[in-house]
Amino acid sequence: MRCSFCKNRAVVYLPASRISLCKRHFVYRFERKVKRTIRDYHLVDGAERIGVALSGGKDSINVLYILNQILKPMRKELIAITIDEGIKGYRDKLIENSAKICKKLGIKHEVRSFKEELGITMDEIAKIPREEREITCTYCGVFRRWLINKVARELGIERIAVGHNLDDVVQSFLMNLYRNELFRLARFGPRSGIVEHEGFVERIRPLYRVLEKESALYAVLNGLKTEFEECPYVRESFRASVRDQLNQMEDKYPGTKFKLFNSFIAVNELLKKKYEGKGLERIVECSICGEPTSGETCKKCELLEKVFKLRKRK
Amino acid sequence: MIVVDGKKRKLKFKGKVIDLLRKLGISSQIVIVRKNGKIVTEMDEVSDKDLVEIITVVFGG
Numbered sequence: 001m002r003c004s005f006c007k008n009r010a011v012v013y014l015p016a017s018r019i020s021l022c023k024r025h026f027v028y029r030f031e032r033k034v035k036r037t038i039r040d041y042h043l044v045d046g047a048e049r050i051g052v053a054l055s056g057g058k059d060s061i062n063v064l065y066i067l068n069q070i071l072k073p074m075r076k077e078l079i080a081i082t083i084d085e086g087i088k089g090y091r092d093k094l095i096e097n098s099a100k101i102c103k104k105l106g107i108k109h110e111v112r113s114f115k116e117e118l119g120i121t122m123d124e125i126a127k128i129p130r131e132e133r134e135i136t137c138t139y140c141g142v143f144r145r146w147l148i149n150k151v152a153r154e155l156g157i158e159r160i161a162v163g164h165n166l167d168d169v170v171q172s173f174l175m176n177l178y179r180n181e182l183f184r185l186a187r188f189g190p191r192s193g194i195v196e197h198e199g200f201v202e203r204i205r206p207l208y209r210v211l212e213k214e215s216a217l218y219a220v221l222n223g224l225k226t227e228f229e230e231c232p233y234v235r236e237s238f239r240a241s242v243r244d245q246l247n248q249m250e251d252k253y254p255g256t257k258f259k260l261f262n263s264f265i266a267v268n269e270l271l272k273k274k275y276e277g278k279g280l281e282r283i284v285e286c287s288i289c290g291e292p293t294s295g296e297t298c299k300k301c302e303l304l305e306k307v308f309k310l311r312k313r314k
Numbered sequence: 315m316i317v318v319d320g321k322k323r324k325l326k327f328k329g330k331v332i333d334l335l336r337k338l339g340i341s342s343q344i345v346i347v348r349k350n351g352k353i354v355t356e357m358d359e360v361s362d363k364d365l366v367e368i369i370t371v372v373f374g375g
Contacts, residue, residue: 001355013355020355058371167372213343216371220346220353230373247343 012217016255023221030218034066034206041190043204044076044159051157051201053148054080054102054109056094058219058228059163061101063206065224067161068105077108081151081160083144084113086121090231101224112151114143118304120311126233128310136233139303146300150291152201164205167212170257171242173264178242185264186271197283199292211257318368325362332356334366344372 001010003022010020021029037043044050050071052064064080071078082098085091095111102109115121126136133139152160169188176184192203207215219225234240249256285291286298293299316323318338327334331347331354342356348367349360360366 001357009352010355010358011353013357015356020357212372217346217353220371228369228371228373230370234373244341247341250343251341 011221012214016258026214027218027221030210030214031066031069033209034062035070037190037209038067038070038206041204041208043161043190043206044071044074047076047158049077049079049155049157050204051152051155051160052078052080053160053162054082054098055163056082056091056096056098057163058216058225059165059207059212061098061224062215062219063161063163064101064105064107065222066206068107079108079110079155079157081148081155081157082109082111083147084111084115085140085144086114086123087231087233088123090229093227093229097225110151110155112147114147117147117150118143118300120304120307122233124311125307128307132310133307134303135237137237137239139307140233142299142303146291146298149199149201153199157201159202159204161204161206163207163215165207165210165212165215166257166261167243167246169205169208169264170246170260171239173260173267174242174246175238182271183275185268186275188264189268189272197292199283199285209261315364316362316366316368319370328361329359330356331358331360331366334360335368338368340368344370346371 001013001020002008003010003025004019005025006022008022008024011023012026013020044067050067052060052067054060054064064078068078080098080102082095084095099109099111113121122136122140125133125139148160172188173185176182190205190208192200216225216228246257246260282294283292284294284296286293286296286301288297288301291298291300316325316327316334318340323338325337327337331349332342335342335345335347335356346369347354347356347360348369349358349364351365354360
């Protein structure tokens with residue numbers, strides 16, 4: 001198959017728009033889409049020190065790579081933060097890959113671990129019988145967000161970029177509809193939510209408009225990723241089921257993800273208006289760790305306390 | 315030869331990549347396909363006489 005623009009050999013066919021692209025045109029269009037997202041939503045305007053939550057997966061590596069291209073000429077500082085959740089045989093490889101990329105690009109790399117900061121690893125949590133605990137992704141997600149925010153603040157980072165892509169947005173849209181938790185959707189824009197607090201470092205999502213498969217292809221074509229790894233605990237998650245459903249729909253009805261994404265954008269605006277300033281998100285300091293939270297204690301402290309109790313019983 | 319994530323599959327096939335993926339029950343949303351070392355699109359033709367590598371690139375929860 002040939003590229004629709006230059007007749008070179010195509011590397012991707014986009015059935016929703018019925019075009020095929022060669023490497024050069026695909027990379028150009030991908031970067032243009034990400035740079036437009038950054039510009040349209042003012043993702044880096046007014047901030048001098050930007051962080052990237054670098055897991056070592058394709059999406060966060062792409063964010064780091066593209067932000068580096070943009071921020072270097074602007075003389076803004078870029079710092080990568082990697083969290084070691086303690087998942088043997090999975091996270092160690094990704095940390096190694098993250099360190100290599102940061103070294104190659106000359107970017108400061110901060111690595112923190114669950115073990116040092118929280119006193120427990122994900123492998124240890126996963127050993128607790130499934131029927132007694134939450135799914136592993138719940139702990140991992142809450143603890144990781146808490147730690148990234150804390151480290152970013154400690155490093156004086158003004159905004160932290162995460163690797164969420166269009167698939168993540170659409171999955172979250174459906175998950176929150178299934179769970180009837182619409183207020184959560186109001187938070188999920190290209191810049192973080194409806195709550196501002198000095199303790200929260202604002203999150204930005206430069207890959208907001210790109211498909212996950214496009215992100216994988218970009219990483220491969222640029223030599224940023226050669227091996228792909230699956231977290232051993234991912235199959236426990238609700239998100240994994242929603243992702244499979246969505247991929248089946250996209251295969252059968254190309255363009256489904258973009259249509260859902262556009263529905264989300266329309267709904268997101270309405271929800272922001274509905275929940276803004278309604279006092280749903282009163283922010284105080286957690287009575288245990290002092291991090292910002294909407295309750296008396298934060299979700300991280302609540303989950304951690306339960307986990308340690310369960311481990312003690314063994 | 316058809317290889318899925320490093321494992322050889324005994325399969326006779328000649329046709330489009332998209333039809334091969336359907337036959338194998340693999341979503342085209344989660345893989346990249348190489349024919350004789352080069353990335354190809356879902357609309358390209360492949361056969362078991364080529365080295366067809368199907369690599370899962372989308373995981374995550």
